[in-house]
Amino acid sequence: MFKNISLPLKITLIYFLFSLLWIYFSDSIINILVKDLEKLQFLQTIKGWFFISLSSILLYLLSKKLFSYVEEERDKLAKANELLEKVLENAPVIIFWKSKKGVYLGCNTQFLELMNLKSKDELLGKTDSNFAINEKEDYISDDMLVMSTKQPKLNYIETITPKDKTLKILNTSKVPLFDKNGSVIGVLGVIQDITEEIEKQNQIKSQEELLIQQSKLASMGEMIANIAHQWRQPLSVISTLSTGMKLQKELNISNEDYEKQSLDNINANAQYLSKTIDDFKNFFKKDNPKSSINTKTLIDKTIKLIDSRLKIRDIKIVQNDQEIEFDSYESEIIQVLINLINNSIDAFENINTNKYIFIDIKKVEDNLIIELKDNAGGISSEIIDRIFEPYFTTKSEDKGTGIGLYMSKEIISKHLKGTIKAATVDFNYKNENYTGALFTITIPLNKISTTE
Numbered sequence: 001m002f003k004n005i006s007l008p009l010k011i012t013l014i015y016f017l018f019s020l021l022w023i024y025f026s027d028s029i030i031n032i033l034v035k036d037l038e039k040l041q042f043l044q045t046i047k048g049w050f051f052i053s054l055s056s057i058l059l060y061l062l063s064k065k066l067f068s069y070v071e072e073e074r075d076k077l078a079k080a081n082e083l084l085e086k087v088l089e090n091a092p093v094i095i096f097w098k099s100k101k102g103v104y105l106g107c108n109t110q111f112l113e114l115m116n117l118k119s120k121d122e123l124l125g126k127t128d129s130n131f132a133i134n135e136k137e138d139y140i141s142d143d144m145l146v147m148s149t150k151q152p153k154l155n156y157i158e159t160i161t162p163k164d165k166t167l168k169i170l171n172t173s174k175v176p177l178f179d180k181n182g183s184v185i186g187v188l189g190v191i192q193d194i195t196e197e198i199e200k201q202n203q204i205k206s207q208e209e210l211l212i213q214q215s216k217l218a219s220m221g222e223m224i225a226n227i228a229h230q231w232r233q234p235l236s237v238i239s240t241l242s243t244g245m246k247l248q249k250e251l252n253i254s255n256e257d258y259e260k261q262s263l264d265n266i267n268a269n270a271q272y273l274s275k276t277i278d279d280f281k282n283f284f285k286k287d288n289p290k291s292s293i294n295t296k297t298l299i300d301k302t303i304k305l306i307d308s309r310l311k312i313r314d315i316k317i318v319q320n321d322q323e324i325e326f327d328s329y330e331s332e333i334i335q336v337l338i339n340l341i342n343n344s345i346d347a348f349e350n351i352n353t354n355k356y357i358f359i360d361i362k363k364v365e366d367n368l369i370i371e372l373k374d375n376a377g378g379i380s381s382e383i384i385d386r387i388f389e390p391y392f393t394t395k396s397e398d399k400g401t402g403i404g405l406y407m408s409k410e411i412i413s414k415h416l417k418g419t420i421k422a423a424t425v426d427f428n429y430k431n432e433n434y435t436g437a438l439f440t441i442t443i444p445l446n447k448i449s450t451t452e
Helices: 007-033 037-090 109-114 136-149 195-218 220-250 256-283 295-312 330-347 404-415
Strands: 094-099 104-107 153-160 168-178 184-193 291-294 316-319 323-328 356-364 367-374 419-429 432-444 449-451
Touching: 007 037, 094 109, 104 109, 109 184, 136 153, 136 168, 136 184, 168 195, 220 256, 291 295, 291 330, 295 316, 295 323, 295 330, 295 356, 323 330, 323 356, 323 367, 330 356, 330 367, 330 404, 330 432, 404 419
Parallel strands: 316 356
Antiparallel strands: 094 104, 094 184, 153 168, 168 184, 291 323, 323 449, 356 367, 367 432, 419 432
């Protein structure tokens, strides 16, 4: 019964019961034993002094127990506060808390360092308005939102520019503080300084972009050769037409219809040359925005960029007829396809039979699947697990840098959020059995439309 009663109330009840029992029983005994009024008065006085003495001793013992209990609770509270302070100081995060009016009530040392303050005296009792920080209005607004809605605001990115003007990037969470009645009494903030992490990510991104550019430049020799091959015929046409016009002028046999037709042909071939330049210029652009892509157009652009290598080595491209529209980064997918096709072209170097590169693109659920396969003999089981490593190559130094397949995997996994896998497969084509390398690219898509 007494377990749920506080110690002060227990002491009061004990003293009350003791007094009640003492008065009742002592009076009853004296009245039974003593009939003389004088003696009765004397004994009542003695009884009063005796009661005072006993009650004083009882109160002393009870008070001692009470003070002992208070001291124990105070020690427990002090130890709890000391432990809490150690936890706050050693926590791998920045912590602060404010009152309902936005007044700072506490923090750990890391928060002082973030604010570029030397001691808590410079912070406690003040609000964000007291500090020269560019983002203070945002902080106040976030505090009010958390306290008014009674809902936490978790893991959002913000910045801080304290008095030393050094911008820092923060991952912040704020939660409302409640009293025992459920009323909001303040806000608690937990912060992670992610400035270095963001800077490292940006540095890695810059390095990846540089490697992508290096990968493109590594293919520049073939690109230039392809330009020369594509330009040979139109330049020959332009030269022939201009020479013919000049000769007719010299022989005084020119006519207006011939000149007009020749000039139209020269202009058409010049436009073709200009279009070729644009194709290569777009491929080598550093920044390419996301755009709508048609798979047939994608393959046509890819083949156009390396057409001369394919024709010189008499390699045939076999592709499916399905056309798929989707949104992605065209230049980066073309870069991957060129790397894979160039890899197949190099594998055909010592092969004199029919040479095929198969390109199959299809939609499976919400994924775009690109399969590129050749019949060049496949990839050795000893190296297939290493082909995506940076600078790994089985080619001579003048034919390979070892970054093509590595960059293909980086582009697919990090830029397009997909996967690329390699395998050696056996297959039949036109009643002939072949062995070759199969690269399977899977790119997740939000929304694409398919037309036959």
